[in-house]
Amino acid sequence: MLSTKDKLIQVTAGLIRRKGYSGTGISEVLKEVGVPKGSLYHHFPDGKNGLIRQAIQYGGEAQMLKYGEALRGKPALEGLSAMVDVMINDLLESDYKDACPITAVAVVATSMDEDIRLACENIFKGWQENLAGYLERRGVSKANQKAEQLYAMFEGAFVLSQAHKDVKYLKNQKIYIPIILNS
Amino acid sequence: MLSTKDKLIQVTAGLIRRKGYSGTGISEVLKEVGVPKGSLYHHFPDGKNGLIRQAIQYGGEAQMLKYGEALRGKPALEGLSAMVDVMINDLLESDYKDACPITAVAVVATSMDEDIRLACENIFKGWQENLAGYLERRGVSKANQKAEQLYAMFEGAFVLSQAHKDVKYLKNQKIYIPIILNS
DNA sequence: ATAAAAATAGACCGATTAGTCTAGTGATTC
DNA sequence: GAATCACTAGACTAATCGGTCTATTTTTAT
Numbered sequence: 508m509l510s511t512k513d514k515l516i517q518v519t520a521g522l523i524r525r526k527g528y529s530g531t532g533i534s535e536v537l538k539e540v541g542v543p544k545g546s547l548y549h550h551f552p553d554g555k556n557g558l559i560r561q562a563i564q565y566g567g568e569a570q571m572l573k574y575g576e577a578l579r580g581k582p583a584l585e586g587l588s589a590m591v592d593v594m595i596n597d598l599l600e601s602d603y604k605d606a607c608p609i610t611a612v613a614v615v616a617t618s619m620d621e622d623i624r625l626a627c628e629n630i631f632k633g634w635q636e637n638l639a640g641y642l643e644r645r646g647v648s649k650a651n652q653k654a655e656q657l658y659a660m661f662e663g664a665f666v667l668s669q670a671h672k673d674v675k676y677l678k679n680q681k682i683y684i685p686i687i688l689n690s
Numbered sequence: 691m692l693s694t695k696d697k698l699i700q701v702t703a704g705l706i707r708r709k710g711y712s713g714t715g716i717s718e719v720l721k722e723v724g725v726p727k728g729s730l731y732h733h734f735p736d737g738k739n740g741l742i743r744q745a746i747q748y749g750g751e752a753q754m755l756k757y758g759e760a761l762r763g764k765p766a767l768e769g770l771s772a773m774v775d776v777m778i779n780d781l782l783e784s785d786y787k788d789a790c791p792i793t794a795v796a797v798v799a800t801s802m803d804e805d806i807r808l809a810c811e812n813i814f815k816g817w818q819e820n821l822a823g824y825l826e827r828r829g830v831s832k833a834n835q836k837a838e839q840l841y842a843m844f845e846g847a848f849v850l851s852q853a854h855k856d857v858k859y860l861k862n863q864k865i866y867i868p869i870i871l872n873s
Numbered sequence: 874a875t876a877a878a879a880a881t882a883g884a885c886c887g888a889t890t891a892g893t894c895t896a897g898t899g900a901t902t903c
Numbered sequence: 904g905a906a907t908c909a910c911t912a913g914a915c916t917a918a919t920c921g922g923t924c925t926a927t928t929t930t931t932a933t
Contacts, residue, residue: 511880525801527794529712533921543882548922550880555921604801611710611797613853618708618787627853655850656866659859660839663846667838670796670810676842683839686873687866694910716891726912727892733910737892 512550514540519558520566525604527611528559528619559612560626566608567630571637578638583645587657587684594665595674606669607662634658642688653687660687695733697723702741703749708787710794711742711802742795743809749791750813754820761821766828770840770867777848778857789852790845817841825871836870843870 509517518539522531533555537544551557577589597605609627616624639654647653660683664676692700701722705714716738720727734740760772780788792810799807822837830836843866847859 525798527710527712527798529710530798530802532919534919542880544922545883545924545926546881606797610849614789614794614797614849615708615710615713617852617855619713624853624855628855631850631853652862652865655859656843656862659846659850659862660843661846662849663842663844666793666797666845666849667814667842669800670807670814672800672807672811676838679835679839679842682835683870683873686869690866690869715889717889728894728911728913731892 511540511542511546515542515547515550515558516561516565519562520569520608523559523562523612524566524606524608525611528615528623530611531559533558556620556623560623563609563612563623563626563630567627567633570608571630571634574634575637578641583642583647583688584685586641587688588681591661591664591677591680591684594661595668595677598665598668598674598677603669603672606665610662610666631658647688653690656687657684694723694725694729698725698730698733698741699744699748702745703752703791706742706745706795707749707789707791708794711798711806713794714742716741739803739806743806746792746795746806746809746813750810750816753791754813754817757817758820761824766825766830766871767868769824770871771864774844774847774860774863774867777844778851778860781848781851781857781860786852786855789848793845793849814841830871836873839870840867 515536519531519536522536522539533544533547536558537547547558548554551561553560573593574590577593578586581589594606609630612623613627613631616627635654635658638657639651642650642654660680661677664680667676668674698719702714702719705719705722716727716730719741720730730741731737734744736743756776757773760776761769764772777789792813795806796810796814799810818837818841821840822834825833825837843863844860847863850859851857
């Protein structure tokens with residue numbers, strides 16, 4: 508059974524992924540979880556910002572688990588392709604509503620709240636370091652730089668595929684993954 | 691001299707670029723432009739959505755002009771590098787507040803308003819077609835697919851550079867542009 | 874069993890939201 | 904010069920925003 512705090516975090520993570528920072532209201536979270544305001548401000552004394560910070564953390568780590576599972580035990584090319592499939596599935600299963608779990612917050616965080624921007628940065632950093640380690644273990648040269656580039660490509664393709672309601676941008680990545688790896 | 695309507699569009703374009711759809715309030719726009727509410731609803735009978743739709747259009751076209759100027763008369767590799775420099779300058783000159791002018795709206799539009807999503811899609815489409823034509827005129831093979839990929843890369847690097855407050859992701863693109871072009 | 878702590882419950886607050894509506898101003902046209 | 908139009912002006916509304924506060928219930932520890 509999930510604790511009230513965890514339910515608040517998970518529901519918030521789902522909402523900020525789709526509607527961003529300002530688009531996600533406290534009352535909507537409370538309504539969806541079915542708890543009163545007192546509970547939220549008991550578990551999150553810092554209010555909305557504290558809640559969103561933890562939701563970013565949760566959403567980012569949950570996504571990393573999905574990526575890690577896709578990569579595990581596979582050679583680089585195959586693993587990265589499976590990672591792209593995770594993103595494609597996220598879009599298709601949600602009718603293009605669920606793209607990257609933290610982008611919608613990350614792109615406004617710089618103009619909103621430094622703590623939240625840092626939370627986003629750390630999630631991105633964790634993903635990238637994870638991928639760099641994976642590539643290194645498979646003997647890929649310049650693993651760190653290539654991990655940076657692969658994430659940039661995937662992130663952009665995620666955004667464009669969502670905006671166009673067409674996964675072709677993500678599918679294209681499968682063509683360019685080997686080109687990046689062999690560069 | 692700028693008309694009231696144009697001032698409203700330009701100020702809104704600046705605000706949605708930094709704070710997104712829900713983060714941009716009507717009253718903030720009015721305050722910054724210095725006009726009363728009646729003027730806004732006279733020029734934009736559809737209210738906030740109409741205003742934001744036109745702000746997306748304006749911001750997207752303004753950015754395309756900057757990209758076009760960077761590309762003009764240059765060979766592919768040099769032109770694309772200059773295009774990346776435009777993005778780098780946007781970030782540095784705004785202390786990382788101004789990234790892609792429509793991404794902050796695009797990533798939530800699917801869950802908000804279909805008309806606005808379409809406005810974003812059309813801007814992206816215009817940019818991409820423009821770049822594909824540019825590449826084709828320079829004899830680049832598979833110009834359309836490569837334009838798609840280059841935009842995905844740039845878009846992702848824009849997001850990551852902003853989130854990390856570090857232009858290295860955009861600078862990396864200059865390494866991978868020739869690799870994509872020659873693939 | 875009782876005291877203390879954790880959590881829930883929700884009324885309430887001031888501020889702000891997008892939007893409406895009525896007046897009034899200014900310029901244009903007949 | 905009268906009528907019509909485009910536009911400005913801002914008061915006002917209902918709803919919602921994030922947040923505070925006091926009670927009450929539930930759980931834990933002794």
